[in-house]
Amino acid sequence: MAAVVQLMSCCGRGVAFGATTSYNGRVDAETSSGLRIRSASLKKSSIKPLVNLIAPRKSALTPSRNGIWCSAIESSIGAWPQTPAAENTLTFSANPGERNEMQEQMLQDLANSDETKRAKTLFNIVFVSAEVAPYSKTGGLGDVCGSLPIALAQRGHRVMVVSPRYMNGVTDHLFEGAFDCQCRIPIACFGASHEVAFFHEFRAGVDWVFVDHSSYHRQGTPYGDTRGTFGDNQFRFTLLCHAACEAPLVLALGGYTYGDKCVFVANDWHAGLVPVLLASKYRRHGVYVNSRCILAIHNLAHQGVEPATTYNNLGIPQEWYGALEWVFPEWARLHALDKGEAVNHLKGAVVTADRILTVSQGYAWEITTPEGGCGLDKLLGSRAAVINGITNGVDVDDWSPSTDRHLPAAYTPGDLAGKAECKAALQRELGLPVRPEVPLIGFIGRLDYQKGPDILQEGVPELMTDDVQLVMLGSGDTEMEKWMKWAETQYKEKFRGWVGFSVPVAHRITAGCDILIMPSRFEPCGLNQLYAMRYGTIPVAHATGGLRDTIENYNPDANGGQGSGTGWTFSPLTKKAMVDSLWGAIFAYRNDKDGWARMQMRGMEKDMSWTRSALQYEQVFEWALIDPPYAA
């Protein structure tokens, strides 16, 4: 593992660098291969990690052109003077493709910092997403794109969110506050010129921009209806990407356009063409040369893979085919003549985005492994130096047990009486016996492979032998939905299956249950465990991705008997491991009431606000703007 550590001074002097406790610890520069930290901005608490990082690499360290040898750095660190020389910089370089531990450390420092001041560098930020809460949420992507932009706007940035204006006949009223910008633009793709309109609502400091086109006007969710996924999603989201690239240039929101110096945050495959378009369509004409694009991966399992022949429909110059080109491995091909040729929208984004973010640090690593990479692991591994993980936050206006409008009673960490009322009300609502002492377990999520409802299904007969209650909320796999109905009749006093999507019910289950079970096969971050902890509900989850990062295992004996931890994680993902973990939780619920209450308190008092994540996003934006555009 080769690495270069430099101590540089702007005036060429190899003087020692210093720090005092008052410095803010910001990385102020990065090149594609590393970080440059102005010595005057180093926190004393950052010094130890720096030394730890340097020490094992000593043999691989090389001097820089203007700098001095690393051994000098080590001695400098040892002698760490108290008077900083503001011009001195410390540069860490890593091979491209090598995960940059230093970046992770800096982001972690920011996550733990209590910085609440407005940002020093202000950006024009453009989020592009297929869904956004509250307008069109179907899952966690909507949650994130509905709250992170607000947190960034509160820190002083100018933030726009671009998403389709879905008119499905059921939730149209949610878009009532958005007005027609009277701006129509033609978009050339799929063999024609398609006119789109823009609607705009300014709310909570954010410009919510909705792209209007007839293909967004139909029944169902943003992605499909009862008959399955829409067949023209490639067209619908290609349109979104083109429109999102135009929006900052053509919409005079509040009197001014955003202009062409923006940071785009392209979320998941639906927005995957944004960095491709910036590079292939705009920069060749000198537009968006000063913009950067961050690809935010919420779920790698969906990549937007379509036949190779559709490339010509995308409105991207022919010579950029290689960016989206995707060849299926032989085993995945359908027949002997199938050459496996396809276009992959997410892959296009991976190879053109300036930086890549995932929604937890654990998942940032997982996507570079064959097990978690969904076929893109090698490619992602080659960009590991610019991949970071930032754990999602919680929209505390929406998810707080003291103010939640969906709950029958409010409660706080200091007074959990309201939680008992919520449990009784939930049992009543579900038609379960109202019994405060019985452990009530909840599951909330899509009924699909990722969320592992089948593992829970396997464990239900065993769980039902005990005196417990279980409620499942979700929709998706129709077989699973049928099974939930069947299980209701089988375990009348103990099991309820709520088939459908209901935000109020999700809130009431989160508050009313004692335990939330999450047997996800993979979980990029997971929001339900965060919500559960905030509501004094103990998560029991598969130790994967963001679940492993955010749930600390319960240890009743730690801290002199005060205990530590906020839940249970189990591995491997088997019925046995899951049920054993649940037994552990149920046992503690029944027999260790004080320990349980302390565990609830620890979860409820955790700071999960978006502000911490917003600080880290800012840092990543700063890094992105230091390098030249990755693809041009």
Ligand SMILES: Nc1ncnc2c1ncn2[C@@H]1O[C@H](COP(=O)(O)OP(=O)(O)O[C@H]2O[C@H](CO)[C@@H](O)[C@H](O)[C@H]2O)[C@@H](O)[C@H]1O
């Ligand atoms: N039937 C139902 N009724 C009502 N509400 C329901 C519901 N089913 C799910 N929800 C809600 O939808 C959200 C789902 O959040 P997840 O974190 O599980 O996200 P999801 O897997 O969709 O997204 C991806 O993106 C998010 C955001 O980055 C990552 O956290 C996650 O790991 C990744 O898979 C929660 O707010 C949950 O309460």
